[in-house]
Amino acid sequence: xxxSKIVTxxxxxxxxxxxxxxxxxxxxxxxxxxxxxxxxxLAALEADKxxxxxxxxxxxxxxxxxxxxxxxxxxxxYIQKKQLYLAVRELNTAVKQDPALYDAKQALIQLSYxxxxxxxxxxLCEDFTRNKGNDLGVLTIWGDSLLxxxxxxxxxxxxxxxxxxxxNDPSARIYMAKALLSEKQKDEAxxxxxxxxxxxxxxxxxxxxxxxxYETITDQKAAEDAYSGIRSDFSKDPxxxxxxxxxxxxxxxxxxxxxVLSHAFSLNLQDSRFHRTLAQIHHFRNDFGGALRxxxxxxxxxxxxxxxxxxxxxxxxxxxxxNRPMAISTYERILEKWPGLLLxxxxxxxxxxxxxxDEQAMAIAEKVIAGHAENPYGHLLRGLLHVKGNNIPExxxxxxxxxNLAPDLAESHYYYGLTFLNEGDYRISLSEISTALDKDxxxxxxxxxxxxxxxxxxxxxxxxxxxxKILGERPENLQARLLRGSVHQRLGNHERxxxxxxxxxxxxxxxxxxxxxxxxxxxxxxxxxxxxxxLDQLSMLMNSGDTYRPLERMVRIHMGMGDYGKALDLxxxxxxxxxxxxxxxxxxxxVLIRHGSFENAKEYISGLLEKNPRAYFLMGKLxxxxxxxxxxxxxxxxYNQRTPKNIEGFIELANTHxxxxxxxxxxxxxxxxxxxxxxxxxxxxxxxxxxxxxGRNLDRALELANQARKAMPDSPGIADTLGWVHVxxxxxxxxxxxxxxxxxxxxxxxxILYHLGVAEFEGNHFTGARKRLQEAIRIGLVExxxxxxxxxxxxxxxxxxxxxxxxxxxxxGELEKAIQVCEELLGxxxxxxxxxxxxxxxxxxxxxxLDRALEIAEKCFSHDPNDPDSADSLxxxxxxxxxxxxxxxxxxxxxxxxxxxxxxxYHLGIVLNDQKDFSxxxxxxxxxxxxxxxxxxxxxxxxxxxxxxxxx
Numbered sequence: 001x002x003x004s005k006i007v008t009x010x011x012x013x014x015x016x017x018x019x020x021x022x023x024x025x026x027x028x029x030x031x032x033x034x035x036x037x038x039x040x041x042l043a044a045l046e047a048d049k050x051x052x053x054x055x056x057x058x059x060x061x062x063x064x065x066x067x068x069x070x071x072x073x074x075x076x077x078y079i080q081k082k083q084l085y086l087a088v089r090e091l092n093t094a095v096k097q098d099p100a101l102y103d104a105k106q107a108l109i110q111l112s113y114x115x116x117x118x119x120x121x122x123x124l125c126e127d128f129t130r131n132k133g134n135d136l137g138v139l140t141i142w143g144d145s146l147l148x149x150x151x152x153x154x155x156x157x158x159x160x161x162x163x164x165x166x167x168n169d170p171s172a173r174i175y176m177a178k179a180l181l182s183e184k185q186k187d188e189a190x191x192x193x194x195x196x197x198x199x200x201x202x203x204x205x206x207x208x209x210x211x212x213x214y215e216t217i218t219d220q221k222a223a224e225d226a227y228s229g230i231r232s233d234f235s236k237d238p239x240x241x242x243x244x245x246x247x248x249x250x251x252x253x254x255x256x257x258x259x260v261l262s263h264a265f266s267l268n269l270q271d272s273r274f275h276r277t278l279a280q281i282h283h284f285r286n287d288f289g290g291a292l293r294x295x296x297x298x299x300x301x302x303x304x305x306x307x308x309x310x311x312x313x314x315x316x317x318x319x320x321x322x323n324r325p326m327a328i329s330t331y332e333r334i335l336e337k338w339p340g341l342l343l344x345x346x347x348x349x350x351x352x353x354x355x356x357x358d359e360q361a362m363a364i365a366e367k368v369i370a371g372h373a374e375n376p377y378g379h380l381l382r383g384l385l386h387v388k389g390n391n392i393p394e395x396x397x398x399x400x401x402x403x404n405l406a407p408d409l410a411e412s413h414y415y416y417g418l419t420f421l422n423e424g425d426y427r428i429s430l431s432e433i434s435t436a437l438d439k440d441x442x443x444x445x446x447x448x449x450x451x452x453x454x455x456x457x458x459x460x461x462x463x464x465x466x467x468x469k470i471l472g473e474r475p476e477n478l479q480a481r482l483l484r485g486s487v488h489q490r491l492g493n494h495e496r497x498x499x500x501x502x503x504x505x506x507x508x509x510x511x512x513x514x515x516x517x518x519x520x521x522x523x524x525x526x527x528x529x530x531x532x533x534x535l536d537q538l539s540m541l542m543n544s545g546d547t548y549r550p551l552e553r554m555v556r557i558h559m560g561m562g563d564y565g566k567a568l569d570l571x572x573x574x575x576x577x578x579x580x581x582x583x584x585x586x587x588x589x590x591v592l593i594r595h596g597s598f599e600n601a602k603e604y605i606s607g608l609l610e611k612n613p614r615a616y617f618l619m620g621k622l623x624x625x626x627x628x629x630x631x632x633x634x635x636x637x638x639y640n641q642r643t644p645k646n647i648e649g650f651i652e653l654a655n656t657h658x659x660x661x662x663x664x665x666x667x668x669x670x671x672x673x674x675x676x677x678x679x680x681x682x683x684x685x686x687x688x689x690x691x692x693x694x695g696r697n698l699d700r701a702l703e704l705a706n707q708a709r710k711a712m713p714d715s716p717g718i719a720d721t722l723g724w725v726h727v728x729x730x731x732x733x734x735x736x737x738x739x740x741x742x743x744x745x746x747x748x749x750x751x752i753l754y755h756l757g758v759a760e761f762e763g764n765h766f767t768g769a770r771k772r773l774q775e776a777i778r779i780g781l782v783e784x785x786x787x788x789x790x791x792x793x794x795x796x797x798x799x800x801x802x803x804x805x806x807x808x809x810x811x812x813g814e815l816e817k818a819i820q821v822c823e824e825l826l827g828x829x830x831x832x833x834x835x836x837x838x839x840x841x842x843x844x845x846x847x848x849x850l851d852r853a854l855e856i857a858e859k860c861f862s863h864d865p866n867d868p869d870s871a872d873s874l875x876x877x878x879x880x881x882x883x884x885x886x887x888x889x890x891x892x893x894x895x896x897x898x899x900x901x902x903x904x905x906y907h908l909g910i911v912l913n914d915q916k917d918f919s920x921x922x923x924x925x926x927x928x929x930x931x932x933x934x935x936x937x938x939x940x941x942x943x944x945x946x947x948x949x950x951x952x
Contacts, residue, residue, distance in 0.1 A: 031063070033063045033064075034059075034061070034063035034064030034067050034070070035060070035064075035067075037056045037057070037059040037060035037063065038056070038057065038060040038067060038069060038070050038073075040056040041055075041056030041057040041070070042073070044056055045073070050077060050080065050081070053073070053077060054074070054077050057070045057073050057074045057077065058074070061074070066097055068093075068094045068095075068097040068098035068101050068104070069094070069098075069101065071090045071091070071093045071094035071097065071104070072090070072091065072094040072101055072103065072107070074090040075088075075090035075091035075094060075104065075107060075108070075111075076107060078090060079107070079111065083342075083372055083374065083375065084111060084114070086372075086374040087111055088108070088111055088115065088117075091104050091107055091108040091111060092108065094108075095108055095124075099127075100131075102128065102131075102132055105124055105127070105128055106128065106135070106137070106138065109121055109124045109125055109128065109137075110137070112124060113141045113144070113145060116148070118145040118146075118148045118149050119145075119149070121141055121145045122145045122146060122149075125138050125139070125141060125145070126142070129142070134161065134162070134165040134166075136162060136165070136166045136169055136171065136172060139161060139162035139165070139172070140162060140171060140172060140175045142158050143155045143156075143158040143159035143162065143175050143176075144175055146158060146179075147178065147179055147182055152179060152182040155179040155182070156176070156180060156183055159172065159175050160176065162175065162176070163192075168199060169199075170196035170197070170199045170200050170203070170206050171196075173192050173193065173195055173196035173199070174193065174196050174206075174209050176189075176192050177189040177190070177193040177196070177213060180192060181216065181217070186217055189217075190217065193209070193210055193213045194210065196209070196210070197209075197210040204230060204234050204237060204239060204240065207229070208230060208243055210226055211223050211227045211230065211247070214226055215247070215250075220251070223247065224247065227243060227244045227247045228244070230243065230244070231244045231260075236269070238264065238269045238270070238271035238273070238274070239271075241260055241261070241263070241264035241274070242264075242271060242274065242277065245257045245258075245260040245261050245264075245274075245277050246277060248260065249277060249280055249281065249284075252284075254281050254284060254285060257277065257281055258278070258281050261274050261277060261278055261281075270301065272298040272299075272301050272302040272306055272307075272310050273298075275294045275297040275301065275310075276294070276295065276310065276313060278294040278297075279291040279292075279294035279295045279298070279313075279317070282294055288321060291317065292317060292318075292321070295310070295313055295314040295317050296314060298313065298314070299311055299314055308334060308338055308341075311330055311334050312334065312343065314330055315327045315330035315344075315347065316347075318330060319347075319351065324351050324354060324355050325355075327347075327351055328348060328352065328355070331344045331347055331348045331351070332348075335348070340371065342372060342375065345364055345367070346368065346377050346378070348361075348364055349361045349364050349365050349368070349381045350381065352364070353381070353384060353385065353388070358385055358388055358389070361381070361385055362382070362385050365378055365381045365382040365385060366382070368381075369382060374405055375405070376401075376402035376403075376405040376406040376409050376412055377402075379398045379399070379401045379402040379405070380398070380399065380402045380411055380412060380415060382398045383395040383396075383397075383398030383399045383402070383415060384415070386398060387415075387419075392419050392422075395415075396416065396419040399412055399415045399416035399419060400416055402415075402416075403416055408439055409439065410436040410439035410440035410443060410446065411436070413432045413433070413435040413436040413439065414432070414433060414436035414443070414445065414446050414449065416432050417429045417430075417431070417432025417435075417449065418433075418449065420432070421449070421452070424456075424713055424714070426453050426456060426457050426713075429449075429453055430450075430453050430457075433446055433449045433450050433453060434450065437450060444470050444473065444474060444477070447466050447469070447470055448466075448467075448470060448477075448479060450466060451463040451464075451467045451470070451480075451483060451487075452483060454466070455483065455486065455487055455490070456714055457714070458714075458716065458719075458742075458744045458745040459744065460487050460490050460491050460745070461491075463483075463487050464484065464487050464491070467480050467484040467487065468484070471484065476507070478504050478507060478508060481500050481503055481504045482500070482501070482504050482513070482517070484500050485497045485498075485499075485500030485501045485504070485520070485524075486520075488500065489520065489523070489524055489527075490745070491747075492527075492747075492748055494524045494525075494527040494528040497524045498524040498525060498533075501520060501521040501524060502521065504517065505517060505518065505521070515541055518537045518538070518540060518541055519537075519538075519541070519549065519550070519553065521534075521537050522534040522535075522537040522538050522553060522557075525537065526557060526560075531557050531561055534553075534557055535554055535557060538550040538553050538554045538557075539554070547574075548581075548583055548584070551570065551574060551584070551587070552587055554570060555570050555571060555587055555590075558570065559590075559595070564591055564594065564595035564596075567591045568588065568591050568592075571585075571587055571591060572588070582608060582612040582614075585608055585611075585612075586608065586612060586614055586615065589604060589605045589608065589615065589618045590618065592604055592605075593605075593618065593621060593625060598622065598626050601622050602619070602622060605618050605619050605622065606619070613639060613642040613643050614639075614643075616635055616636075616638055616639035616642060617636070617646075617648065617649055617652070619635050620632045620635035620636040620639060620649075620652060620653075623635060624652070624656055624659075629656055629659060629660055632652075632656050633653060633656050633657070636649055636652050636653035636656065637653065644677070645677055647673070647680060647682060647683060650669055650670065650672070650673040650683065651682070651683070651686065653669050654666040654667075654669040654670055654686065654690075657669060658690070663690065663694050666690060667687060667690055667691065667697075670683050670686060670690070671687065674687070679707055679711070681707070681708040681711040681712045681715075681718065682708075684705070684707050684708040684711075685704070685705065685708040685715075685717065685721050687704055688700075688701040688704035688705040688708065688721050688722075689701075689724065689725075691704075691725075692721070692724050692725045692727075692728045695728055698725065698728055698729050701725045701728070702722075702725050702726075705718065705721050705722040706722065708721070708722075709722050716741070716742040716745035716746045716749075716752070717742070719739070719741045719742040719745070720738070720739060720742040720749075720751070720755060722738045723735045723736070723737070723738030723741075723755060723756070723759060724739070724755050726738065726759075727755065727758055727759050727762065730762070732759055732760075732762050732763030733763070735759040735762075735763070736756070736760065736763060736765075739752065739755050739756040739759050740756065742755075743756050743772075748779060750775075750776040750777075750780050750781040750785075751776075751781070751782075751785065753775055753776035753779075753781075754772070754773065754776040754785045754788075754789055756772045757769045757771075757772030757773035757776060757789065757792070758788075758792070760772060761792050761796070764829070764830070764832065764833060764863065765833075766796050766799060766800070766829075766832065766833070766834075769792065769796060770793060770796045770797075770800075773789040773792055773793050774793065777790070777793075795828075795829075799829050799832050799835065800834075802821055802822075802824070802825040802835065803822075803825065803832070803834050803835050806818040806819075806821040806822050806825070806835070806838055806839075806842075807838065809821065810838070810842060810845075815842055815846050816846075818838075818842055819839065819843065819846070822835050822836075822838055822839035826839065831863070833860055833863055833864065833867075836856045836859065836860050837857070837860050837873050839853075839856055840853045840856040840857040840860065840873050840874075840876075840877055841873055841876060843856075843877075844873075844876050844877045844879075844880040847880060850877065850880055850881050853877045853880070854874075854877050854878075854881065857870070857873050857874040857876075857877045860873060860874070861873075861874045866897060867897070868893075868894040868895075868897035868898035868904065869894070871890045871891075871893040871894040871897060872890065872891060872901075872903065872904050872907060874890045875887045875888070875889070875890030875891040875893075875894065875907060875911075876907060878890065879907070879910065879911055879914075884911050884914055884915055887907075887911045888911045888912070888915070891904060891907050891908040892908070894907075900931060901931070902927075902928040902931035902932050902933035903928070903933065903937070905924045905925070905927040905928035905933075906924070906925065906933055906937050906941055908924040909921045909922075909925040909928060909941065909944065912924055913944065921944070922944075925941040925942075925944050925945050926945060929941050929942060929945070
C-alpha cells in the first residue's frame with residue numbers, strides 16, 4: 001500500500017474514533033462523566049425510579065468522589081429508604097465538601113435531630129442561621145435540641161427569636177411553650193400555648209397540642225374541656241374522637257373511653273385507630289383475648305401503610321402474649337407484602353433468638369447487614385447470636401462495630417461492656433456500662449449490670465443503692481432480687497438477704513439456680529441464728545440428684561448446735577441406704593473427730609485408709625486436734641504423697657509446722673507445692689502472708705501476692721495479704737489502696753481492720769488509724785494483734801493530747817510553750833499532720849523560723865493535697881514570708897476545697913488588701929463575716945469593711 005493511502009486511512013480512523021457517539025465522548029473527563037451520571041440520577045428521581053437513581057448517583061461518585069450534590073442526593077435517597085445512618089454519612093460528606101449547599105445542610109439538621117445527634121444539630125443550626133438567616137424549621141430544631149440537652153435557658157433565647165421572626169406561625173410558640181415550661185415558667189408557657197391555638201383555631205393538630213399541654217401541666221379540667229371542644233368542633237373527623245378516647249384511657253376512665261368509641265362507630269366513622277384504642281381498653285381490663293381480637297380487627301379494616309402499622313402492633317402484642325410463633329408468622333406476613341422492611345426483619349431476628357432458632361436468626365441478620373451495613377442493630381443482633389454460640393471475640397467485634405456506627409446508642413456500649421464481664425475485666429466493663437447509662441439513664445438492664453460490677457469490685461453499698469431503686473420500680477425482677485440478696489449477704493444483712501432469696505424461690509421454685517439458692521438461703525438462716533429454718537431449706541434438697549451437699553451441710557449444722565447424736569444419726573441413716581459411700585463415711589469420721597474419744601475416731605478412720613486417701617487427711621486432723629503434732633506431720637506428708645495435687649494437705653502440713661513455730665518448714669511446704677504443681681492462688685497467698693508476718697523474703701512475698709491477685713482479683717483475703725506485704729515493705733500508699741478494698745468487702749473482719757489501722761498509723765493518718773484499731777479490738781481481735789493495736793492506740797491518744805495542749809497554750813497566747821510542745825510531738829511521732837500544721841501556724845504567727853514553717857507546711861500539703869487546712873496554712877506561711885501571689889494561690893485552693901470555712905475567706909481578704917485589690921478584698925471579708933467568723937479576726941474583718949477610701 002502506498003504511503004499516501006496509509007496516511008489517508010489513519011486520518012479516517014482518527015476521525016471515526018474522535019467523532020462523539022450520542023451521549024458519550026471519548027475524551028470526556030471524569031468530572032464531566034460524573035455530572036452526566038448525576039443528571040441521569042435526577043431524571044430517574046423525577047420518574048420515581050429510586051433504585052435506578054441510586055445507581056446513577058453511585059456512578060457519579062465513583063467518577064468524582066467530591067461531587068457534593070451527588071452526596072446530597074444519595075443522602076436524601078437513603079432517608080427515603082429508611083437507611084438513616086448511611087444518610088447521615090452522605091449528607092455530612094456533602095456539607096463538608098460544599099458548605100454553601102444549604103439544602104443538604106437543612107436535611108442533615110433534620111436527620112441529626114431525628115437520630116438524637118443533638119450536639120451536631122445545634123452546631124449545624126448555628127452555622128445555617130449565621131449564613132442564611134432565620135428559618136422556622138431550623139430555629140425550632142435548634143431550640144428543641146438544646147432542650148433535649150437540658151440547656152433550657154439557651155433554648156428559650158433561640159425560640160424567642162423564632163417567635164419574633166415568625167409571629168403568625170403557631171409552631172414557634174408551641175416549641176417556646178415547651179422551653180418555658182422546662183424553665184419552670186408555667187404561666188408564661190400557658191399564655192404562649194393558648195396564643196398559638198388562637199392563631200389557628202381551625203387547625204385540629206394545634207388544638208390537640210394545646211390539650212396535651214394542659215395534661216402536661218396537670219390541669220386536667222382544662223385538658224378535658226379542650227378535648228371535648230375538639231370532639232364537638234370536629235365531630236366528623238375520626239381524629240377528634242380518637243384523641244378524646246385516648247385521653248380517657250390515660251386517665252384510667254375505661255368506660256368513658258369505650259363510650260367515645262361506641263359513639264364514633266354509631267356515626268359510621270371508620271378508623272383503625274379506634275380498634276387499637278379498644279385493644280388497649282381490653283388489655284387494661286386484663287381481657288387479653290379481647291385485645292387480640294381488636295388488634296386483628298384493626299388489621300382487617302385497614303390497607304396500605306396503615307395496615308402495615310397495624311400488623312406491627314399485632315405482632316408486638318403476640319410477643320407480649322409470649323406467642324412467639326404467631327408473632328413470627330405476622331412478621332413473615334409483613335415481609336411478604338413489604339419485602340426488606342428493616343424493622344420487621346430486626347424484630348424477626350429477636351424472636352428467632354428467643355425461640356433458639358439461631359440458624360434462621362443468623363440468616364436474616366446476615367441479610368440485614370448485607371443490605372444495611374451502616375445500621376447498628378443488625379450488628380448488635382449478630383453479636384448476640386455469637387454470644388449464644390460462645391464466640392465472645394466475634395461478638396465483641398460486632399458490638400464494637402455498632403459502637404462506632406452509633407456512638408449515642410446505649411445498647412452498643414452495654415453489650416460491648418458485657419463481653420468483658422465474664423473475663424473479670426471490670427475496668428472496661430464499668431467504663432462501657434457507665435457510658436450506656438449516660439445515653440439511657442432509665443435502662444434497668446444497664447443499672448443492673450452496674451450494680452453487679454460494683455458488687456464484684458467491693459462497692460457493695462453502691463450496688464445496694466442501685467438495686468433498691470430498680471426493685472422500687474420493678475419489684476418482680478428476680479435477677480435484681482437475687483443480686484440484692486447476695487449483696488445483703490456480703491454486708492451481713494442476713495435478714496434482708498433471706499427475704500430476697502425467699503421471695504425469688506416463692507415466685508419461681510424452678511429457677512435454674514434454685515438448688516444453689518436454697519443452699520445460700522440455708523447459709524443466711526444459719527448466720528441469723530436460725531438453724532431450724534436452714535435445715536428446712538436443706539431437707540427440700542434431699543430428693544434432688546446430689547444429696548451429699550445438703551446432707552453434709554445438715555450434719556455440720558447439727559455439729560454447730562452441739563447435737564452430735566443427730567449428726568451421727570443422719571450419717572448412719574444414709575450409710576444404711578448406701579453403705580459403700582465413702583464420702584458419707586468420711587463425713588461421719590469428722591463427727592467422731594469433733595465429738596468422741598481419740599481411740600474410737602482413730603479406729604473408725606483406720607478402716608477407711610485403704611478406701612479413700614482423704615481418710616489420711618482426717619487422721620492428720622484428728623492427731624492435730626489432740627496435740628499429737630509430730631504424728632500429724634507424718635500423716636499429712638503421707639496424704640500429700642498419695643494426693644500430691646490436693647491443696648488442703650499442704651496447707652494443713654504448713655499450719656502444723658506454724659503451730660510448732662517452724663516457720664521455715666511451713667514456707668518450704670508451700671514452696672514445694674508450687675514447685676510440683678505450678679502456681680496456686682490460695683497457696684501463693686498463704687505463703688506471701690507467711691513471709692510478710694515473718695518480715696523476710698518480702699520481694700518474693702510481693703511477687704506471690706501479685707500473682708494471687710491476678711488469678712483472683714475479687715478476693716478480699718488476697719487484697720488484705722497484698723496490702724499487708726506493702727505495709728511490711730514500707731509502702732503505705734499501696735498498702736492503703738489494697739487494705740481499704742479488703743475492708744470494704746469484709747467490714748466485720750477484725751484482722752483486716754487491724755492491718756488497715758497499722759497502714760494508716762505508719763502513713764501518719766492517725767485519726768483513721770484510731771477508728772480502725774478501736775473497731776478491730778471491739779469486734780474480737782486476737783491476743784497478739786490486740787496487744788499491738790493497744791500499743792499503737794496509746795501512742796495516738798498521747799499525740800492527740802499533745803495537740804490539744806498546744807492548742808490551749810496558743811489560745812492563752814503562750815506561743816513559745818505551744819511551739820515547744822509541738823516540736824516534742826514531732827520528735828516522738830516523726831510526722832503528725834495536725835501537730836505539724838499547728839507548728840507551722842505558730843511559727844508564722846510569731847514571725848520566727850519562717851523557713852522551718854515553710855518546710856513543715858509544704859510537707860503537710862504534700863501529705864494530703866485535698867486537705868483545705870493544709871492549703872490554707874501553706875498560704876498563711878507564704879503571706880508571712882511576703883509571697884502574696886503564692887499565698888493567694890493557696891487561699892483560693894483552700895476555699896475551693898471547703899468554701900464554707902470563714903477563716904479561709906478572711907485570709908484571702910488580707911492578701912487581696914495587701915495587693916490593693918480593695919473591691920475583691922471587701923467581698924472576701926464580707927463572705928467571712930457572713931459565714932460566721934468570730935473573735936479578733938471578725939473584729940478586724942468588720943473594721944476593714946468599715947474603712948472609707950483606700951483599704952478594704
